[in-house]
Amino acid sequence: MSRIGRREIPVPAGVTVTVGAGNYVTVKGPKGTLAQALHGNMLIEQGDGVVCIKRPNDAKENRGLHGLTRTLLNNMVVGVTDGFAKELDVVGVGYRVEKQGKNLVMKLGYSHDVIVPEIEGITVECPTPNKIFVRGCDKQKVGQFAAEVREKRPPEPYLGKGVKYTNEVIRRKEGKAGGKKK
Helix, strand or coil, X not given: CCHHHHCCEEXXXXXXXXXXXXXXXXXXXXXXXXXXXXXXXXXXXXXXXXXXXXXXXXXXXXXXXHHHHXXXXXXXXXXXXXXXXXXXXXXXXXXXXXXXXXXXXXXXXXXXXEEEECCCCEEEECCCCCEEEEEECCHHHHHHXXXXXXXXXXXXXXXXXXXXXXXXXXXXXXXXXXXXCC
């Protein structure tokens, strides 16, 4: 049995989980509503304040889907209660970001400003000119938006300039003068 798949998903007060036809799951909570079609082979059972995921047999496909289905449903429950966040740093002389209306305007050393529009379900905050907070209830959307922002100027290995995740470690390289011997 899958160790992750066996674990029950606690459903906090104020959150409702609805399972429709074809394992179409809707989760409503204080931060919003998420809906997703989970794989039809999995059996989703609701109990008193918990949701359990069962698999019909030990076929290889079902064993693989067991933990995945449980994790997807758990991420939906966590998203509508606590939400998810990614924190990015902008490193470099003259590099800065600001929020103008619904757009994130970044000055990243190009001859033009890089403008990224905010998508639905995601909020972007810039408390300082070199910090970006991406928040939302859908874990996939938060991660995808943060990756797209980072993609505009990924950190380079010589000086470390660019947009990076706060907890990301940049492997630094020596410059061409570092290899010379006297």
